[in-house]
Amino acid sequence: MSALMHPLAVQQPLPADALSVRFWGVRGSLPVSGPQYVAFGGNSCCVEIRCGERLFIVDAGTGIRPLGEYLGAERSGCEIDILLSHLHLDHVIGLPFFRPALVRGNTIRVHVGNLGGADGSAALGRLFSPPLFPLGLDGLPARFEHVGFRAGDRLAFVDGPSVATCPLLHPDGASAYRFEFGGRRVCYVSDVEHSLGWPPEDLTDFVSNADLMIFDAMYAADEYTRCKGWGHSTCEAGLALCAAGKVKAMAAFHLHPCHDDTRLEAYDARLRAALPGSFVARDGLAVSFSALDHFT
Structure with a gap:
């Protein structure tokens, strides 16, 4: 691990081959606030992952x-590519509050893999519409594009990178993501439930030799x-x-x-x-993480 940086730390430029992760929301089910949640934070799921300068956003909670x-x-x-693990509320509620979505001329691509190939636009359209929400995503200044895939597919992007996916055991399904860059590997595995015969062979193979696994705990x-x-x-799972x-x-x-700072410490x-x-x-x-870690 080349760097582990706490919030608001002064950061040096990363090597061009760095695979980097920043956590912006780590809570499940709903966001929380209060003095007992200061150290670990209260926002719901959102992770920034960069392959060099190439940005991916995983999940769009608060x-x-x-x-x-x-x-x-x-x-x-x-x-901007947003890769959703699934469409449960804690993973999508932040979409209309994402600042780049409020700038005309931007394109936000939302990728969904837990709907058997459907792109998620219908479900998001129901959520972000009256009487649940005052306007739809298509009413925001940026243009939203919805991309459907089947969990287990490999996602390819026009500028070169690809991202592997894996189906997860979760109500309505969910997708895990694997990012590989500069000889390093990071896996995002949330939301998932362990089951009899845990861990399953397909998921074990999917995360094998990862430098970091982000896991639903x-x-x-x-x-x-x-x-x-x-x-x-x-x-433990x-x-x-x-x-x-x-x-x-x-x-x-x-x-x-309900897990406060004392418990999480x-x-x-x-x-x-x-x-x-x-x-x-x-x-x-x-x-x-960088391929140059062993030199530094």
Whole structure:
């Protein structure tokens, strides 16, 4: 791991071959606020992933709003790819509040893979329309394009990069994503529920030898026994998947809205002890990997 940067840290330019991750929203189910949530943050799911300078955004919960502010400048002509794990509310509610979507001339491509190839525009159209919302995404200044695929497909982009996907066990389905760049590998695996025979062979192969796996660790083990079938997992299941796939480090993600800073600090310490280099994700935290790491 070449860098682990806390929120608002002064950052040096990354190497051109760096695969980098920044967490903008790490909560599952709904955002939270209050003094007990300061250290880890309260925004719902959104992660910025860059392959060099090439930007991908995974999920569009409330964390996409501060990401949009960070991207800043009212520049027109930008094209941005948002890869949704699925369409549950905590993963899409931030779309109309994403600053680049409010700039005419920008194009926002929204990729969805849990609908059997459908592009998600119909479902998002129902959500973002009266009486649930005052206007549709097509009423925003930017142009939205909706792209459907089947979880398990490899996504290809016109400027060269590709992203692997994998179906996940979750109500209504979900898609995992794998990013590979500069000899490094990062996997986003949320929302997922562990099951009998865990970890499954296809998911183990999908995450194999990853430098970092971002994993749905919403429940403590005792909480999960009361929530089976709800589509979420535990740190223990994530560590088992890491061991099977020889994953180097895990970021616990999709954090329960009732888990406060004190509880998450304890989880973080146990996770770091179990698999050094691992951590509980927090809003604003950035991680980068480079092929040049062994020289620095």
